[in-house]
Amino acid sequence: MNLSKKLKNRVSELQSYQDNRGRFHHLELNGEISSRMTFEDKETVVWCVNDYLGLMNNKESKQLASEVTEKYGSAYPHATRVAFGETKHHSEFEEELADFVNKDAAYLLNLGYAGICSIIDALTDRHDTIIYDQAVHACSIDGIRLHNGRKFSFRHNSVAHLETQIKRALKRHNPETGSILVIIDGVYSMHGEQAPLKEIVALKKKYDFCILLDDSHGFGVLGHSGAGAAQEQDVEDEVDIYVATFTKAIGSLGAFVAADKTTIDYLRYNTRSQIFSRTIPLSQLLPAQNNLRLLRKEPGRRIKLWNNTVRFQSGLRKLGINIGEPESPITPIQIIGSTDEGFEVLMDLRNNGVFSYLVFYPVVPKGTCLIRMVATYNHTAEDIDHTLDVFKKLTKKYPERLLQNYGVEKVVNSDKQTNIQDEDLLMRSTIQGGK
Numbered sequence: 363m364n365l366s367k368k369l370k371n372r373v374s375e376l377q378s379y380q381d382n383r384g385r386f387h388h389l390e391l392n393g394e395i396s397s398r399m400t401f402e403d404k405e406t407v408v409w410c411v412n413d414y415l416g417l418m419n420n421k422e423s424k425q426l427a428s429e430v431t432e433k434y435g436s437a438y439p440h441a442t443r444v445a446f447g448e449t450k451h452h453s454e455f456e457e458e459l460a461d462f463v464n465k466d467a468a469y470l471l472n473l474g475y476a477g478i479c480s481i482i483d484a485l486t487d488r489h490d491t492i493i494y495d496q497a498v499h500a501c502s503i504d505g506i507r508l509h510n511g512r513k514f515s516f517r518h519n520s521v522a523h524l525e526t527q528i529k530r531a532l533k534r535h536n537p538e539t540g541s542i543l544v545i546i547d548g549v550y551s552m553h554g555e556q557a558p559l560k561e562i563v564a565l566k567k568k569y570d571f572c573i574l575l576d577d578s579h580g581f582g583v584l585g586h587s588g589a590g591a592a593q594e595q596d597v598e599d600e601v602d603i604y605v606a607t608f609t610k611a612i613g614s615l616g617a618f619v620a621a622d623k624t625t626i627d628y629l630r631y632n633t634r635s636q637i638f639s640r641t642i643p644l645s646q647l648l649p650a651q652n653n654l655r656l657l658r659k660e661p662g663r664r665i666k667l668w669n670n671t672v673r674f675q676s677g678l679r680k681l682g683i684n685i686g687e688p689e690s691p692i693t694p695i696q697i698i699g700s701t702d703e704g705f706e707v708l709m710d711l712r713n714n715g716v717f718s719y720l721v722f723y724p725v726v727p728k729g730t731c732l733i734r735m736v737a738t739y740n741h742t743a744e745d746i747d748h749t750l751d752v753f754k755k756l757t758k759k760y761p762e763r764l765l766q767n768y769g770v771e772k773v774v775n776s777d778k779q780t781n782i783q784d785e786d787l788l789m790r791s792t793i794q795g796g797k
């Protein structure tokens with residue numbers, strides 16, 4: 363069959379809204395990144411940028427980017443790291459990252475998605491078994507798809523089901539030749555809940571496995587020094603492999619992996635997405651490095667972020683809006699209703715000067731949708747109060763969509779979820795747009 367003809371009939375849920383490009387998706391927000399930007403020529407309070415600590419638009423970091431671009435061009439160094447893409451800044455930043463998350467060593471990844479996907483591929487061979495939470499980010503899911511050994515999923519945040527899956531895996535597993543790798547996120551990016559790391563670590567003491575933690579949304583945000591979910595839950599040493607992207611709290615591009623020296627040395631020579639693709643350019647690396655230094659020097663940023671988070675989330679709860687149980691600045695407004703009904707609420711928010719986006723299948727399970735809102739350091743008391751006033755109005759207009767939000771329990775408390783087949787999940791997770 364002609365491929366193009368075939369694709370014409372293979373329309374995903376997301377693509378079925380393609381006539382609404384620019385309104386529902388592919389949105390163009392203008393202006394400097396802050397809590398107020400411009401959409402369709404009108405100023406709006408922005409709730410969808412993962413600029414947790416307000417560092418994306420940092421003056422000093424922008425200056426560093428423009429100086430290095432002026433000197434060497436925007437994409438220097440022009441090679442893969444292993445060829446001639448090395449600079450002293452790359453190694454220096456790796457040392458700082460390792461020190462920050464209390465690991466022996468770290469390795470930079472040019473992009474979060476490709477890098478995380480690829481390290482899962484690099485770390486495992488057909489003798490190894492992967493066990494993963496059903497809600498891990500699409501980049502891990504795609505890394506798991508590359509794995510040609512055994513794989514088991516466990517119900518989201520269910521430690522009991524994880525243990526069942528570990529026991530199943532152990533029955534078929536040869537400890538002489540294979541390892542077990544458990545993959546989880548520190549903070550789940552749609553509903554904002556943390557992984558129960560303490561309980562997972564307790565299992566690790568009973569069974570022999572390694573933990574790979576994608577802490578992209580915990581890095582810089584959680585823990586007494588901002589070192590993430592493992593620090594917050596006091597299990598830093600038990601997380602074997604720690605990964606996080608620079609696209610959230612430190613507002614740049616790229617990512618890193620941190621672990622013991624042997625693992626990092628191995629990854630440096632065996633991660634295909636880094637060996638066959640160019641390294642992170644200095645125009646991105648220097649701002650990321652500077653932002654990490656600012657994050658460490660200015661803990662007040664994290665304090666303000668959390669004050670804003672509490673003000674916003676408790677305000678929504680007081681209005682009766684069910685936001686589930688986020689343990690991070692990620693605040694999901696769960697809509698009871700169809701995607702179209704969700705869009706209607708979203709458009710009303712927009713018409714009242716509040717901006718975010720709707721998340722629907724395949725990013726969240728079929729039949730559910732949510733407006734994903736993220737509190738940041740940049741939000742002011744006025745931004746938050748204005749947004750809460752708009753929600754108050756909308757709860758009167760759409761009480762059944764906003765107030766009786768029983769769907770949250772089904773999604774977050776997934777011990778109650780019925781069995782989902784791994785393949786369904788792998789398909790569901792192939793697109794995680796807009797984050």
Ligand SMILES: Cc1ncc(COP(=O)(O)O)c(C=O)c1O
Pocket residue numbers: 473474475476478499501547551576578579607608609615616617797
């Ligand atoms: C949990 C998680 N991991 C990985 C990624 C991928 O990071 P990047 O944007 O650097 O590709 C994201 C980004 O959306 C994420 O939310």
